[in-house]
Amino acid sequence: MPQPDHISALGVPDTAGLDDDLRAIWTKCVEKLGFVPNVFSTYSLRPQRLRNFMALYNEVMLSPSGLSKLEREMVAVVVSSANRCYYCLVAHGAAVRALSGDPELGEMMALNYRMARLDPRQTAMLDFAWKLTATPHLVDDADRDGLSQQGLSEEDIFDLSETVAFFNLSNRMASATDMMPNKEYHRQTRG
Secondary structure, three states, X not given: OOOOOOXXXXXXXXXXXXXXXXXXXXXXXXXXXXXXXXXXXXXXXXXXXXXXXXXXXXHHHHOOOOOOHHHHHHHHHHHHHHXXXXXXXXXXXHHHHHHHOOOOHHHHHHHHHHHOOOOHXXXXXXXXXXXXXXXXXXXXXXXXXXXXXXXXXXXXXXXXXXXXXHXXXXXXXXXXXXXXXXXXXXXXXXX
């Protein structure tokens, strides 16, 4: 049974009504990806919030960091697994497959990251991401010390925490709006 056909249960504005800067982003997405991510379409209901969302995403996910792009995408999937966020599991699972070159890793991250053969640093990062998502009130110095013992700097721990927090926000918006992932994500980087 296919996923629902809507982008968001709240609807999305007609792209003709978008500001010029956002129409340019739509064009760039189609040129680069072949589609406009449904998260952009959903957020376009509030154009300035879309701009803020994109700026924060770019800062959290693409700025220089001691965390690799793949590690940040793995965190996105583990957080989304804890929150059962369909949109982000599909979209960021596709990113994990693409960045790792491993078509199975995205599913392992989504279903049970503990199954994956990860290095101790990545395991510690993902354990922290899960705990900060599922039981944030239990995070303490021992958790931060464990990350430090795996070679994460204070800046890396900050970046990891911010990535976890960003995807908790994103997951809740996706769930609240019943945002559906682009169908193209399901087909990306499959064997």
